[in-house]
Amino acid sequence: MNVAFKTFGCRLNLAESLEMEAAFEAAGHQVVPIPHPDCAIDPAFAPDWIIVRGCSVTARAQRDCEKEIARLSRQFPSAKIWRTGCLAGAETVPVTPVGTVPMTLGGTVPMATSRAYLKVQDGCSGRCAFCIVPQFRGPPVSVPFAHVLERARAFIATGYRELVVTGCNLSLYRDSGNGLPQLLAALAELSPAPGSSPVHRVRIGSIEPGICDDALVDAIAAHPNICPFLHISLQSASHSVLKRMNRPYTIDAVAHLCAEARRRIGPHFALGADVIAGFPGEAQSDFAATLSFLREIPFTHIHAFPFSERPGTPAASMPGAMPRAVRLERARELNLAARELNAAFARSFIGSTVEVCVEAGGLEGRTAEYLHCRLSTPAPRRSLAKTKVAGVDNAGNLIA
Numbered sequence: 001m002n003v004a005f006k007t008f009g010c011r012l013n014l015a016e017s018l019e020m021e022a023a024f025e026a027a028g029h030q031v032v033p034i035p036h037p038d039c040a041i042d043p044a045f046a047p048d049w050i051i052v053r054g055c056s057v058t059a060r061a062q063r064d065c066e067k068e069i070a071r072l073s074r075q076f077p078s079a080k081i082w083r084t085g086c087l088a089g090a091e092t093v094p095v096t097p098v099g100t101v102p103m104t105l106g107g108t109v110p111m112a113t114s115r116a117y118l119k120v121q122d123g124c125s126g127r128c129a130f131c132i133v134p135q136f137r138g139p140p141v142s143v144p145f146a147h148v149l150e151r152a153r154a155f156i157a158t159g160y161r162e163l164v165v166t167g168c169n170l171s172l173y174r175d176s177g178n179g180l181p182q183l184l185a186a187l188a189e190l191s192p193a194p195g196s197s198p199v200h201r202v203r204i205g206s207i208e209p210g211i212c213d214d215a216l217v218d219a220i221a222a223h224p225n226i227c228p229f230l231h232i233s234l235q236s237a238s239h240s241v242l243k244r245m246n247r248p249y250t251i252d253a254v255a256h257l258c259a260e261a262r263r264r265i266g267p268h269f270a271l272g273a274d275v276i277a278g279f280p281g282e283a284q285s286d287f288a289a290t291l292s293f294l295r296e297i298p299f300t301h302i303h304a305f306p307f308s309e310r311p312g313t314p315a316a317s318m319p320g321a322m323p324r325a326v327r328l329e330r331a332r333e334l335n336l337a338a339r340e341l342n343a344a345f346a347r348s349f350i351g352s353t354v355e356v357c358v359e360a361g362g363l364e365g366r367t368a369e370y371l372h373c374r375l376s377t378p379a380p381r382r383s384l385a386k387t388k389v390a391g392v393d394n395a396g397n398l399i400a
Contacts (some may be wrong), residue, residue, distance in 0.1 A: 002032045004047035004079075006072070008065050009055030011166040011205050013085050015117035017053050018110035020093065026108040033222060037075060049080045054087030058308040062087065084400035086136040105328075109158045114359040114382050115203070116155035120148050120183060121167030126208070129246045130235075130276065130307070130315040133168065139171040152187050156200050160225075161384045162357040163187060164203045171211035180207075181215035184271060188223035200386065201368060203227040206274065210249030213257040215377070221264040227368040228265050231301065232257070237293030238286035241279055244318070251293065258297050268348065270369035271301035272295060272301035275334055278327030279307045287330050300345040301370060304334030343396040346371055349389045354398065356385045373398035 003024050007017040021031050032045045050072055054065035065087055072081055082093045123140040124133060152163055167173065167182065173180040187202045202225060208217070209232050220226045236242050237251050261269045275290060294302060306327035309316040322330075350359075354373060356365040362378035365385070374397055379385035387400040 001028045001048045002046060002047045003029050003051065004032050004034045005053070006034060006068060007052050007053045007063065007085075008068075009053070009057065009086065011117060012122070012168055013053050013055060013118040014113075015166050016085070017051075018112060019119070020051065020119055021112065022108040022110040028392070034072070037071070047076060047079050049082060050076060051082045051084060051093055052087075053085035054083060054090070056086045056088065056136060056310070058305075060308050062310075070082060071284055086133055090136065098236055109154050111158065114365070115162040115164050115357060116152075116154055116160035117164050117166055118148065118155065118187075119143065121170055121173045123172075124169040125172065126169065126248060127246055129244065129318070130279070130310060130313055132310050132312050135312065137168050140169060140174075142173050142175045142330050145175040145178050145186070148183060149186055149190065152190055156190060156192060159382050161200045161382055163200060164205060166205040169208055170205055171208045179212050179215070180204075181212055181219040184216070184226055185219045185223060187258040188219075188226050198225050200382075201225040201227055201357070203368075203370075204230060206231045206233055206272075208248065209257050210253040213253065214260065217257070217260045217264055220261070221366060227262075227370070228268065229270040229272065229301075229368065229370050230257075234273040235276045235277065236282070236286065236289040238282070241282050241286050241290075244281055245276075245279060245315070247276060255293075255297075268352075268369060270300045270345065270371075271297060272303070272370070273299045275302060277304055277306050277330035277334055278322035280315060280318035280322065282307075282322060282330075291334065291337060294334070295341065298341050298344075299338075300342055302334060302338035302341065304331050304338060306331040309351075339396065343392065345369075346392045346396045346398055349398060350391060351389065353386055353388050354400075356387060356400075358383050358385050367398065372396075372400050373400055375400050 005017050005021055007013050025031055032047055035041055051070055056062040069081060082091050084090045084093055123138045125140050129226045138272060155163060172182055173183055184202060188198065191198050207230060231312055234254060235245060235247060239251060354367040356367055356373045358365040358379045358381055360381055363371060363375050363380060367373055375387060389398045389400060391399045393399055
């Protein structure tokens with residue numbers, strides 16, 4: 001049977017799709033790409049099943065998923081389309097009529113990417129005013145500590161040199177007395193043979209601040225192969241907006257985390273943030289506080305997007321809704337600042353030696369600080385190549 005995949009959304013969705021692809025292949029099925037709508041379809045590669053792993057984090061994200069499902073239904077009228085992930089009507093996808101695909105920790109290792117995506121946690125107990133994800137993913141559940149390490153060893157043994165730790169809310173990881181900091185330390189200390197040094201690095205996915213901040217910084221500072229990069233679900237730097245969002249932290253806690261990370265690990269510690277522009281009731285002064293905070297830290301990687309009402313969430317009916325034009329303009333300003341801050345951070349590496357996880361083609365990849373780097377000499381895919389930065393192009397890419 002030919003099986004095709006279409007994945008929307010976050011790294012967690014990607015990790016789950018990759019595991020499912022590997023499980024289908026292990027069960028004897030053929031994973032095929034979805035051809036472009038304008039391309040002729042070779043019957044030998046036409047999908048019998050299409051698995052759409054959707055995202056409903058915003059109303060727009062859900063609409064995009066629904067449109068794609070409708071398009072795929074027209075393009076492949078005889079294919080069975082399965083809806084899974086964070087999407088209304090999600091289904092459990094079987095490999096055969098009598099078996100189901102393991103959602104995590106399958107027996108095979110996905111080999112479609114340059115970095116290994118390691119799912120360690122699912123679900124969330126938060127009640128953020130704008131978020132519907134807990135309704136789809138349920139309460140927090142952690143993959144057993146020993147199983148995560150076993151899976152990580154399998155990735156390393158097959159040649160992966162970067163492990164990306166992902167989950168719905170990583171800060172809630174708990175198993176056998178271990179939290180996220182202990183898990184990261186154990187992953188960083190894995191080695192291919194007893195007594196040997198680690199040959200890999202560990203990258204942390206997006207985190208919620210305020211839960212395990214100091215211990216997390218301790219773990220990163222103690223292990224040079226944990227990437228010096230934290231991506232924080234910030235959303236706003238206004239006290240009043242965070243309160244209306246029902247976020248479980250204060251902006252002072254975020255400032256403390258960022259300051260400690262830079263103090264303990266150095267000025268090249270990279271900080272990312274997700275930011276919502278134009279949340280209901282966001283005054284100009286609230287927006288100015290957020291923009292100022294991003295510049296003062298400064299953050300080096302910012303994902304800013306306009307607020308989108310998600311039906312079924314408290315924020316969808318909150319008073320003080322911002323006009324769409326205001327949301328778009330504020331998101332534009334945030335993204336302009338993001339490009340400036342990222343470019344300045346990239347320029348600070350000129351003359352420095354960086355470690356690049358090499359991607360397909362062998363001539364580009366990402367540094368430990370998550371900067372894109374172009375290599376002058378090809379290196380094997382998935383390897384960690386050390387190179388000296390000669391310059392930065394207009395897009396903020398490092399040039400070796």
